Amino acid sequence: MSVLETQSASLQPSGRKLRQQRFERFVVVALAVIATSGVLVTTGVVFALVGPTIDFFREVRVSEFLGSTRWYPLYEPPEFGVWPLVVGTFFIMLIAVAIAVPGGLGIAFFLSEYASPRVRRVLKPLLEILAGIPTVVFGFFALYFISPNVASKIWPIGEVGFYSGLAAGITVGLMILPMMTTLAEDAMAAVPRALVDGAYALGATKREVCTGVIFQAGLSGIIAAAVIAMSRAIGETTIVLLAAGSDAVFSFNPGNPMQTMASFIGFAGLGDQPVDSTGYRTIFAVGSMLFLITFGLNVMSRRIVNRFREAYE
Amino acid sequence: MMVEESKDALAVSAPETNASTTSVRDVNVRIDVQSGDGRTAGEMIMESVDLQVHYGDFLAVRDVNLKIHRDEITALIGPSGCGKSTILRCFNRMNDLIPTAKVGGKIYYRGIDLYGPEANAGEVRRRIGMVFQKPNPFPKSIYENVAFGPRVHGKPSRAETDDLVERSLRRAALWEEVKDRLKQSAFSLSGGQQQRLCIARALAVDPDVLLMDEPCSALDPIATARIEDLMHEIKSQYPIVIVTHNMQQAARVSDRTAFFNTEIGANATRPTGVLVEYDQTRKIFSAPADERTEQYISGRMG
Amino acid sequence: MSLTKAASLQDTTSTARKLRDRAFLGTLWLATLIALLTLIVLVFTTFVDGRGKLNLDLLRNFPSPFPEDAGIQSALFGSLWVVLTSGILSLFFAIGSAIYLEEFANPNSRVQRLITLNIQTLAGVPSIVYGVLGLAFVVRGPLGWGFTVGSASVVLTMMVLPMMIVASREALKAVPPSLREGAYALGATRWQTISKQVLPAATGGIATGSILGVSRALGESAPLILLGALAYVSSNPSGFDSDYTVLPLLIFKYATEAQEEFRAVGAAAIIVLLVLLVALNLLAIVIRDKTRKSW
Numbered sequence: 001m002s003v004l005e006t007q008s009a010s011l012q013p014s015g016r017k018l019r020q021q022r023f024e025r026f027v028v029v030a031l032a033v034i035a036t037s038g039v040l041v042t043t044g045v046v047f048a049l050v051g052p053t054i055d056f057f058r059e060v061r062v063s064e065f066l067g068s069t070r071w072y073p074l075y076e077p078p079e080f081g082v083w084p085l086v087v088g089t090f091f092i093m094l095i096a097v098a099i100a101v102p103g104g105l106g107i108a109f110f111l112s113e114y115a116s117p118r119v120r121r122v123l124k125p126l127l128e129i130l131a132g133i134p135t136v137v138f139g140f141f142a143l144y145f146i147s148p149n150v151a152s153k154i155w156p157i158g159e160v161g162f163y164s165g166l167a168a169g170i171t172v173g174l175m176i177l178p179m180m181t182t183l184a185e186d187a188m189a190a191v192p193r194a195l196v197d198g199a200y201a202l203g204a205t206k207r208e209v210c211t212g213v214i215f216q217a218g219l220s221g222i223i224a225a226a227v228i229a230m231s232r233a234i235g236e237t238t239i240v241l242l243a244a245g246s247d248a249v250f251s252f253n254p255g256n257p258m259q260t261m262a263s264f265i266g267f268a269g270l271g272d273q274p275v276d277s278t279g280y281r282t283i284f285a286v287g288s289m290l291f292l293i294t295f296g297l298n299v300m301s302r303r304i305v306n307r308f309r310e311a312y313e
Numbered sequence: 314m315m316v317e318e319s320k321d322a323l324a325v326s327a328p329e330t331n332a333s334t335t336s337v338r339d340v341n342v343r344i345d346v347q348s349g350d351g352r353t354a355g356e357m358i359m360e361s362v363d364l365q366v367h368y369g370d371f372l373a374v375r376d377v378n379l380k381i382h383r384d385e386i387t388a389l390i391g392p393s394g395c396g397k398s399t400i401l402r403c404f405n406r407m408n409d410l411i412p413t414a415k416v417g418g419k420i421y422y423r424g425i426d427l428y429g430p431e432a433n434a435g436e437v438r439r440r441i442g443m444v445f446q447k448p449n450p451f452p453k454s455i456y457e458n459v460a461f462g463p464r465v466h467g468k469p470s471r472a473e474t475d476d477l478v479e480r481s482l483r484r485a486a487l488w489e490e491v492k493d494r495l496k497q498s499a500f501s502l503s504g505g506q507q508q509r510l511c512i513a514r515a516l517a518v519d520p521d522v523l524l525m526d527e528p529c530s531a532l533d534p535i536a537t538a539r540i541e542d543l544m545h546e547i548k549s550q551y552p553i554v555i556v557t558h559n560m561q562q563a564a565r566v567s568d569r570t571a572f573f574n575t576e577i578g579a580n581a582t583r584p585t586g587v588l589v590e591y592d593q594t595r596k597i598f599s600a601p602a603d604e605r606t607e608q609y610i611s612g613r614m615g
Numbered sequence: 616m617s618l619t620k621a622a623s624l625q626d627t628t629s630t631a632r633k634l635r636d637r638a639f640l641g642t643l644w645l646a647t648l649i650a651l652l653t654l655i656v657l658v659f660t661t662f663v664d665g666r667g668k669l670n671l672d673l674l675r676n677f678p679s680p681f682p683e684d685a686g687i688q689s690a691l692f693g694s695l696w697v698v699l700t701s702g703i704l705s706l707f708f709a710i711g712s713a714i715y716l717e718e719f720a721n722p723n724s725r726v727q728r729l730i731t732l733n734i735q736t737l738a739g740v741p742s743i744v745y746g747v748l749g750l751a752f753v754v755r756g757p758l759g760w761g762f763t764v765g766s767a768s769v770v771l772t773m774m775v776l777p778m779m780i781v782a783s784r785e786a787l788k789a790v791p792p793s794l795r796e797g798a799y800a801l802g803a804t805r806w807q808t809i810s811k812q813v814l815p816a817a818t819g820g821i822a823t824g825s826i827l828g829v830s831r832a833l834g835e836s837a838p839l840i841l842l843g844a845l846a847y848v849s850s851n852p853s854g855f856d857s858d859y860t861v862l863p864l865l866i867f868k869y870a871t872e873a874q875e876e877f878r879a880v881g882a883a884a885i886i887v888l889l890v891l892l893v894a895l896n897l898l899a900i901v902i903r904d905k906t907r908k909s910w
Contacts, residue, residue, distance in 0.1 A: 011425050011432035011440065016467075024806040028719055034711030035720075035730055038780065041773050042733045045740065048751035099649075106646030114643060123647070130654045132892060134834030136863040137885050140870050141657045144664070144878065174653045181650075205632070207639040228739075235741025237837035238863075242870055262743050262837075269746065269841035283841075287747040291740065298739035410799060412721070439802035449793040452816055461811070462801040511797070518801060 049291060052284035059278055065285075069250035071259075073282040074268065084250040085286065088165060088258035089234055092244065095169025095254060096176060096233040101226045103173070104180025109210045111181075112188050131178035139242035142171035147243060155255045163245030165258035171243060172236050180229045187221025188214050220308040224301040231297040235290065237262040261290045355383025358552060359404065359441075359522060363418035366399050366408065372578070374399050374586035377418070379571055381522065386544060386553045388563035388594065391573030391609070396586025397556045400573075401524050403427075404554065405441040406434050422521075439466055442515035442551075446527040448507035450499035450514075455482075455491050458499050458510055462518040477517055484550075485513035486543050505536025509543065516551065523547075525555040529562065541566050560610065563594065570597040572606045658889075665882025673883055677849040678865060682876035687884050690865035692851035693764070693844070694833060697861055700768035702829040705775045709828075710814075710821060713783035718809050738777040745774045746838030754842060762843025765855035770838055775828040782827065786820025787813065819906025826899040830892055836863040862888050 013021065057065070060080045068081025107127070111120055143162075151167035152160040160166060191214055199213045215222065245257030246267050259267065268283050357380045364377040374396025381387055381404075389397040399408070406427060408414040420427040427437060439462075451458050459478045463469050469477065478495070482488040487509040491502070499510055508528060515523060525544075529537040544553055544566055557563050563570055571591040575584035590603045601607045676686020712730070720727040749770035753760055760766045790813050798808040839845075839861060845868060848860040860868075862884060869881030 011422065011427075011436045013433045013436055017433070017435065020804065020807075024804055027806050028715075031711050031715035031719060034708055035715040036726075037708065038712055038737070038776060039730055039733045041776070042737055044752060045737075045744065045748050048748045048756075049744075052751070103646040103649060106643045107650060110643040110647050114640065123651075126651060126654060129893075129896075130650060132830060132834075132896065133657070134836065134863055134888065134892070136834070136836040136866050136870075137657070137661070137888070140661070140866065140881060140885060143870055145656065145660050174649075177650055177653075205628070205636050207636045210639070231739060235743065237741070237743040237840075238867065241840075242867065262741060265743050265747060266837060266840045269750070270845060283747060284751070287744055291744050294739060294741055294744075295736065298736070302735075405800065407796070407800060410796075435802045435804055437802075438800055443800040445793065445796065445800070447793065449791075449797045451794060451797060451812055461798070461803075465798075465801060465803045465807050465811075514797075514801065 045291065049284055049288045052281045053288045056278070056281035056285040059281070060285075071248040071250075071264075074271070074279045078278060080282070081250075082286070082289070084248040085259060085261045085264055087250060087252065088244070088248070089260040089262070091252070091254050092165050092169040092172060092240060092258060092260055093230055093233040095166065096173035096236075097226065097230055099170060099173030100176040100180045100229050100233070103177050104184050104225070104229070105215075105222065107177075107181045108184035108188055109214070111185060113206050113210055113214070127178045127181060131182075133175075135175065135236065135238040136242075138171050138175045139239040142167050142239055142243035146171050151255075157253060158255050160255040161245075161257065163243060163247070163257040165244050165254035165256065168240045168242075168244035168258070169254060171239050172233050175236070175239065176229050176232050179232065180225060183225030183228060184222055187218040187225055190221055191217040220304055224304045227297050227301040227304065231294045231301070234260070234297070235262055235294050236260075237266045241266045261286050261293075265290070355385060355552065357382050358423060360421045361400075361403070361418065362421070364400065364403060364420060365417040366396065366403060367415040367417070368411070369413045371583060372581065372585045374573070377588045379588070379591060381552060381554055382569070383552050384549050385568040386548050386555060386566055388567035388570045389554065389556045389573060390558070390560060390563045390570060391586070391589075392575060393558065394584060394586065395573035395575045397573050398526050399586070401443075401526055401554060401556050404522070404524055405438050405443050406432075407438070407443065409434055435466075439518045440520055441522045441524060442518065442520035443524045443526065444508070444511050444515055444528050447531045448504060448511050450502075450507050450510050453499065454496045455499050455502070455510060456495040459514050459517050462514060466518060481513040481517040482510075484516050484547060485509045486539070486546070487513055503536070505532050505539060508532060508536070508540060512540075512543065516547075520551060523551045523553045525553060527556055527558060530558065537562075564598050567594045570594045572597060572601075572603075572609060574605050574609070661882050661885050661889075663882075664879055665884075665886050668879045668883035669886060673880075673887070678847060678860070678868070679849070682872075682874055682880055685869070685877070685880045687862065687865055687887065689848045689851050690860045690862045690884070691887070693848065693859040694861040694863075696764050696852045696855075697767045697771060697859065698829055698832045700764070700855075701771035701775060701832050702825060704768065704772040705779050705828055706821075706825045708772070708776055709779035709783045709825070712780050713787055713821075714809060714814075716780075717784050717787040718805070718813070734777045734780050737773075738781070741837075742774060742835060743837040743841070745770055746841035748773070749838060750841045760856070762846070762858065763856045764852050764859045767839055767842050767844060767859060767861070768855070770842060771832045771835060774835065774838060775832050778831065779824055779828040782824025783817075783821050786817040786824060789820055790816045819903060822906070823899045823903045826895055826902070830895045830899075833895070834863055834888070834892060836861075836867055839864055840867075862891075 064080050065082050068079060069083045070079040070081045071084040072079040111123065115123065147160075147162060147164065147167040150170060151164055155164075155166055195217055196209060196213055199209045204212065240258075240260050240263035244259065244263060246259055246263070247257040248259040248264065249256065251258070264286055265283050268279060359379075359381040361377050361379045364379075365375040366373045377396075377400050379387070379400075389401065391397055402408045403416055403420060404427075408416055416428060422432075422437070422440065425431055451461060453461075456478055459481050460474050463474060463477050479488060479492075482491060487506060490506060491497075491510075494501070499507060502510060508531075512523075512528075529540055532540070541562065544555070547553075555563075555567065569592065572589045573586050574589045576587055577584045590597065590601060590606045592602070596602075597606060598610060601610060673686050674688055674691065676684055677689050678687070679685045716727060716730060720730075749766060752758060753766045753769050754762060758766075758769075760769075794812055794816060795808055798812045803811070843858070844860050844864040846858060846860060848858050850858075852859050866881050866884045866888065869877045869884060872881075
């Protein structure tokens with residue numbers, strides 16, 4: 001008993017313990033400060049965007065911003081119609097999602113209902129590897145493989161040049177594919193096994209179980225996953241910057257070069273914009289738009305999961 | 314032998330010849346706290362007075378008046394949901410860790426109010442140790458498991474720690490089996506050994522009382538028997554309060570037994586636990602005073 | 616009484632139904648094949664393009680206008696500096712935040728929910744927006760550090776932080792409550808329990824989380840475009856105020872060069888980057904397996 005404090009009948013801590021307690025109070029405060037610094041970053045994002053955005057709209061009329069279809073903010077004379085960016089973003093996102101969502105769903109169905117454990121053991125790590133490949137590598141791939149071999153071969157309307165929204169869209173879709181697969185798998189795993197087994201027990205084939213039961217039962221999660229995929233595609237910069245060119249022309253044909261909101265920001269950053277030039281502020285205005293749109297999509301995705309989550313308990 | 318504080322005005326020391334103790338506290342008593350026929354038990358070391366526990370609005374257990382004595386094993390028995398574990402956890406303030414738990418009434422350890430301003434939770438738990446239902450050794454070596462407690466409360470040297478570890482493992486009847494593999498992971502031990510390790514770990518901080526929450530329910534009969542033997546060996550040094558759902562165990566092992574039951578109050582939807590009878594084990598099991606006790610013992614309920 | 620039902624368990628599916636089943640499976644295979652082909656073709660074509668340049672010169676040389684002399688050394692060291700710094704910084708903040716949120720904060724308090732919501736929001740922000748933030752606050756603005764290693768580290772820390780907080784929280788959550796109970800029952804204080812039992816037990820999960828964060832930072836390109844990493848840098852960083860470039864952006868640069876020969880250099884640089892990433896992920900897997908304890 002020699003090393004422990006003498007056994008009095010008191011339940012008070014010793015002096016050493018009291019110092020320990022003071023130290024611990026300090027620790028809690030320090031940890032709280034660290035945790036709240038995360039909050040500071042978000043507010044930082046907002047504030048970083050708000051100021052220059054307001055400045056931007058002091059110089060550029062909203063009517064031009066939303067009304068014109070000519071986007072040449074870094075030229076002389078500059079023009080600030082944002083629609084080319086919006087259309088570009090939309091089409092590239094559309095192509096990407098058209099590949100990633102059905103593809104991801106398909107692979108998820110395959111993994112959860114069809115694949116043997118051996119196949120799954122091989123397939124899943126491969127998908128993880130694909131998911132871990134940096135966007136710049138995909139951009140390279142888009143430029144030197146997809147563009148000449150895929151994009152130009154499959155587009156029926158007109159010519160597809162070296163840079164095209166199509167090549168970028170396809171590549172973004174391929175890049176998002178593993179992520180969508182994982183999210184879809186999670187949504188499917190949330191469907192209670194009892195439901196699925198019940199369908200099999202009635203003699204349904206795997207296809208019927210997948211399309212009839214799993215898809216419908218996991219629908220909210222699947223939709224939420226698709227929305228996240230959309231958000232991810234909208235925010236992608238590097239692949240688009242490399243493969244879609246920097247022509248912000250108002251066009252509905254992805255065979256042409258296109259520029260998105262994200263790739264414009266990257267493009268503007270390539271040259272050095274003098275601070276307080278309108279060009280500099282344009283980055284923030286477009287950045288605000290991008291942030292708002294992706295933020296809105298993410299919130300929508302969470303709402304879908306929470307509000308329409310099928311209650312199984 | 315008794316170094317009682319001046320606050321002991323409310324504590325009663327052995328031998329207990331009074332049938333009922335101070336009347337002030339007996340306001341809501343269900344059954345009189347009878348100590349039996351004047352046999353010299355050890356001095357009283359802990360006492361609960363009108364102890365009750367709420368989880369939020371729900372009254373989980375009420376009116377618990379218990380006295381814990383040295384040199385004895387006290388068993389808490391009763392059907393599931395009657396609050397015996399909840400009460401046990403009050404005795405070392407483990408219920409502090411549950412945010413919705415509210416403890417009413419009082420518990421005195423050597424005359425000090427356990428929940429009062431003079432009691433520090435860490436110290437309380439050092440003096441009143443606990444062994445859990447499922448053995449929960451730390452994911453460390455056997456040595457590190459036993460050494461953890463002393464290191465938390467002081468700065469023992471290497472030699473002192475070695476000494477403490479050996480003594481604690483001996484007291485828990487585990488030393489011979491593990492002395493050559495102290496550095497191995499605690500998980501390499503069998504279930505029964507792990508539980509004895511947890512006992513050694515609790516003994517390493519030299520507690521005054523040992524609380525055991527269904528310590529054998531996860532163990533096979535042989536391991537159970539060893540722990541029951543161990544309890545007999547150490548009870549003269551460490552008074553034990555054991556919660557058990559195994560009546561036979563309570564009858565085998567304990568000196569005093571407290572029987573809890575469940576009731577549904579007038580406005581309640583869920584049953585509340587209540588202390589029905591508390592007496593010498595012999596008496597509880599042969600001639601219980603309350604009918605409910607008799608029914609439980611004879612297997613008609615619970 | 617006779618049994619009128621035929622005692623047959625023959626397949627009575629119509630051919631149309633079977634056809635639909637086959638077609639469905641076919642589309643699933645197609646999807647899987649597309650994913651696999653993408654991976655295979657990507658790796659294969661990159662390897663073919665770049666193998667000619669895969670030699671020690673690649674690592675010895677610095678970026679140059681001449682493809683024969685072009686190498687990646689400054690980018691390698693730049694990546695090392697930036698990624699290590701942001702890794703350490705974000706680990707510190709992530710563990711601290713995770714401990715606070717999991718062990719100390721009341722789960723229902725407004726502060727806790729606010730912080731958690733913020734972390735979720737941050738995780739969904741496109742990486743380029745972090746570049747914009749960095750441009751406003753770190754490169755210019757209040758900090759004014761310019762296009763330096765320090766700026767890049769700070770921005771990447773902010774970007775990787777939400778993911779690492781989530782991973783660290785999961786690691787802490789995975790520690791069973793019985794461990795904490797055992798420590799408390801011996802009289803340990805909260806911090807003693809956390810520092811001596813919970814954190815050591817969560818180390819495996821935290822380590823894998825931080826390695827994944829580091830891999831993400833290593834491959835990131837978009838925000839650094841706005842932070843000056845695209846410049847021609849022909850020397851290794853010497854301090855946090857140095858000019859710098861990182862591997863992904865050097866690849867970007869080589870991809871946009873007009874000369875065809877740079878394609879090979881770019882591909883070789885990609886191979887180096889991929890090898891580094893694979894090594895990191897293998898490390899994460901090894902750590903995860905080594906620290907997987909049976910509770």
